[in-house]
Ligand code: ADP
């Protein structure tokens with residue numbers, strides 16, 4: 001594994017852990033400068049980044065590295081002004097990975113054949129495919145694909161472009177850009193007085209693919225320009241495809257007239273993949289990487305990395321890096337350790353009997369004093385039994401100790417109360433809801 005590959009793996013992991021804006025700001029122009037036995041040196045573009053990484057991200061970076069190389073003790077940051085050529089090389093290697101937002105053109109690795117279709121993305125896939133078949137007569141324009149990060153929107157969008165390019169060779173004009181690129185190009189064109197060239201670039205196309213339209217920005221002028229671009233294409237029966245992390249109605253910055261244009265097309269969403277799809281994706285990626293990972297390890301990943309496909313890929317890449325560096329297959333336990341930053345460790349929730357008494361008392365409007373009293377009125381007995389039930393189920397307190405805390409009662413009383421509530425819960429939906437509400441209160 002080369003330094004650059006190693007750094008890609010680490011970046012891949014960091015990318016899913018920090019926000020997109022932070023990732024671009026702090027990590028985009030970093031590289032791995034050198035690696036010794038106990039230390040690695042990361043090259044950063046300026047002092048500001050150096051300071052930021054040292055103070056804010058050092059722990060995270062170190063931890064990711066140590067998963068692969070436990071002997072690494074520290075990370076050193078040095079400032080290296082990046083040469084233009086380095087950036088080009090870097091971006092090339094970078095966009096070969098899963099980082100489409102840096103490249104503004106189509107990435108050939110995204111096609112329909114390597115897109116795994118499941119319940120969560122079937123509609124979007126079918127719609128994208130239909131456009132790629134392109135009869136020329138558009139049934140829906142624009143196609144608007146939305147869903148949260150890492151679920152395959154860019155992949156599908158670029159697959160449309162790649163497929164059309166393959167079928168038509170050079171016959172079709174296809175333009176892919178992120179909405180930020182569109183915005184920047186537009187602003188540049190105003191500055192350099194090249195608005196005609198700008199218009200040609202975006203309007204003179206058979207299909208326009210604009211990724212992450214939610215970042216178009218609130219500026220009237222940019223949105224207006226986009227509106228004109230859209231209308232021009234639409235009128236000429238040219239297809240527009242848009243992606244977004246949310247539906248048009250939820251993009252705050254969007255002017256109403258653009259919003260209604262978007263809603264006038266076809267909206268399809270992509271949701272989180274289910275377990276079957278996650279497994280299938282992991283199989284597909286193994287095939288691509290030409291590596292075979294034991295089923296139990298694959299299943300562990302599929303069960304535990306559930307947020308999105310990018311994380312799933314990140315997990316698999318990490319495992320592949322491990323296998324190639326160590327030349328051994330990790331066990332499930334080792335995998336779990338390796339992926340600790342991606343796999344959600346269920347946070348152990350704790351509460352106390354005191355909190356339970358307080359919550360029950362608040363909920364039923366009965367004083368704690370009364371709950372633990374000798375009183376036998378139904379309004380008191382029920383809260384008392386519920387408190388006992390929760391002390392047992394949530395705090396695993398022993399029956400004698402519960403009895404003790406509820407006014408010095410016998411442990412058999414505690415057992416009896418617990419059983420009564422347990423029994424009642426089987427067919428009393430209202431009671432279940434009451435207890436659920438109380439539970440929410442005792443864990444804050
Ligand atoms: P988004 O644009 O929605 O944030 P991407 O299209 O960039 O997500 O997808 C993130 C990564 O996951 C990409 O490498 C992509 O190839 C992969 N991916 C997403 N969905 C699938 C899928 N259904 N099958 C195969 N790979 C997928």
Ligand code: MG
Pocket residue numbers: 150153154155211212
């Ligand atoms: Mg994307």
